[in-house]
Amino acid sequence: MTLMPPAWLLPWSADVAAIAWFPLRPFERALSALRSMLRRPAEIDSSLDERSQRLAEERDHYRGLWFGEQLRAAELAGRLEAVEGVRRIDRSASRPVSAPVLGRSPTPGSKTLVLEGGTDAGVRTGDPAVVRGDLLVGRIVGEPTAQRSTLALVTDPATGRLDARVVPRPRGGASGSGGDDDGTALVPIQLMPHPGGMLVGEVAVGAGVAEGDVVRLADPSWKRAAQGMQLGTIRSLRPLDRNPLRLRAEIVPEVALDRIGAVIVKCEESP
């Protein structure tokens, strides 16, 4: 079985695991609550009180939506140039569902979390999950059950390539959150998850990208609710040995994704 190809394992192996774990699920809830008491979850900012934290979350949520709409507007402008007519715009909305993290794999290196929240709450495969309003954690994989679902983190190597945009901070002392309205263009970047829990990509020298800039998802293979959500900030930019005109960017999420206590799943609803 160890050397079976994925295509042979996929139809049944996850079901076997789900059956084996079924009797143990009720104990996870109590133990995960105990874990949260022992160690503060990573998404809780200890420098803010509860009210300020909610306000910051709300601000980040709408900032994420604003970036998502900005990307959508750019995409539509491109389409308008290419075709004469415009199809009816898909305006599907997302509904937030709070989902505590019940568990994770007991072996090191695994980047999946078990969430309390399944099809009963409207969670579906591919739904993105965020914390602090707009920090993208990952997306739902596999078939969610009525009460449980599995979340694959964005830093999981199996997630594959991610298309994203760097939002350069306004230079020269101007304030603002960056982006087109500040006169700075979003810089496209393709990212790959790195086993060290970060994302790496390449940008051209002189693209206007600097350390500390925020990177946001703009990947059509993810659901609309995930577009514009924050992947992390650029920790380092170093010239590539093989091509000095390009820089290797290391992007780190703002919170330790594998120490999160609860996420908000953005469940997509039909229009």
Place this chain on the structure above:
Amino acid sequence: MRWAPFLIALALALVMDASLMSALELGGVAPSLVAALVAFVALQASRSAAWYAAVVAGVALDLSSPMPYDGRELVVIGPWGLGFAFGIVLVLAVRGSLMRRNLLAMAIVVFIMLMAASLVWCAAWSARAWLPESLPPWGDGSVFSAFGERFRWALWSSAIAVPAGWLLLRSVSLWGFPGVAGRPLRR
């Protein structure tokens, strides 16, 4: 060895590893109670019982380690099962020279077993990487960095094996190990 206490303890250790032990995460790795349980059985049980217990625990770890694959969940049964089977053979080879009820011996056994199991796990996933459309858990990274992570895991788990082993030794009379009287250990 009685199997009912082992299976109950294994289920408890698995749930605690998945839900609680991440509170003790250090350097990106959380310690394993399953390894402590297998080490305890390896030191006390007969050779065949210890081997079967290790394989069952390894397969249970495989079943609790899904990885995303093309939007679905992929569970590969075998890498940890084989790893624990190999690890326990090494442990059984050296257990004659260890004091079976010594907590330090528990820690040493956990370290030996997890390192041996990690070696097999890395080898199994490296072999799987030759299959079409099969990506190892370390992605584009190096197998050595994955092994290094498991080295830290083995170290941390062996440290946790000392208090876990102390608790398990309190219950030694329940397990029906050969040569153990049916009453609790007194210290």
